[in-house]
Amino acid sequence: MSSTVPLVIAVDGPAASGKGTIARALAKHFGLPHMDTGSLYRAAALTMVRFGGDPGSEFEAVRACAQMAQITADDPELRSEIVGSIASRISAYPGVRAALLERQRAFARQAGGAVLDGRDIGSVIAPFASAKLFVTASIEVRAARRMAELEERGMPAHLEEIVVDLAARDARDQERADAPLTRAGDAQLLDTSGMGVEAAVAAAIAMVQKTR
Numbered sequence: 001m002s003s004t005v006p007l008v009i010a011v012d013g014p015a016a017s018g019k020g021t022i023a024r025a026l027a028k029h030f031g032l033p034h035m036d037t038g039s040l041y042r043a044a045a046l047t048m049v050r051f052g053g054d055p056g057s058e059f060e061a062v063r064a065c066a067q068m069a070q071i072t073a074d075d076p077e078l079r080s081e082i083v084g085s086i087a088s089r090i091s092a093y094p095g096v097r098a099a100l101l102e103r104q105r106a107f108a109r110q111a112g113g114a115v116l117d118g119r120d121i122g123s124v125i126a127p128f129a130s131a132k133l134f135v136t137a138s139i140e141v142r143a144a145r146r147m148a149e150l151e152e153r154g155m156p157a158h159l160e161e162i163v164v165d166l167a168a169r170d171a172r173d174q175e176r177a178d179a180p181l182t183r184a185g186d187a188q189l190l191d192t193s194g195m196g197v198e199a200a201v202a203a204a205i206a207m208v209q210k211t212r
């Protein structure tokens, strides 16, 4: 592939797989803007928590997508488990996915290239991406990482509860009818279970470079 084509990197994977860390590191390494697409679903979920709305109602979830500008990207509650869980629930609604689609596509199509991480980047948002990575790790490793992350944020948690929550979230994200979490056929698999951050980032950079 010619290196004059804008570099668009799609990073997909389940919750707490390390895809966010890897996507941010790829963006820094290749000098590209980065979008954490999960934060859009989280912002809609937090809008419902804060300003009211029933996550069981697609109508109310879609309405929250139109009101979420009130949530700022640095809001600490965006990263909470309850918000992540509501985000996973409402992300199954086709109306919610449609409401959030265009800003993700536009980000992916910007002239200089981009890195996006999420669940359906390589399959739906940017099937044209020049490099696609599917980042995963065992559920035990993901739970331990999520627990450390929550403790660091001063949000103590129980490992068993995190395992149960991640398993439920995996099932919901994989089984929904509209844009489920899936490894695009042309995505390279990166299992970070036995890897530290530096090794995982180095492996991801090597995978992207292989596609150029």
Ligand code: DC
Residues within 6 Å of the ligand: 015, 016, 037, 038, 039, 041, 042, 084, 087, 088, 089, 091, 092, 117, 118, 119, 120, 121, 169, 173
């Ligand atoms: O990546 P995350 O844990 O912050 O994402 C929260 C939820 O948002 C996730 O459980 C499913 C949903 N999501 C999605 O459906 N599609 C994306 N591209 C990103 C996130």
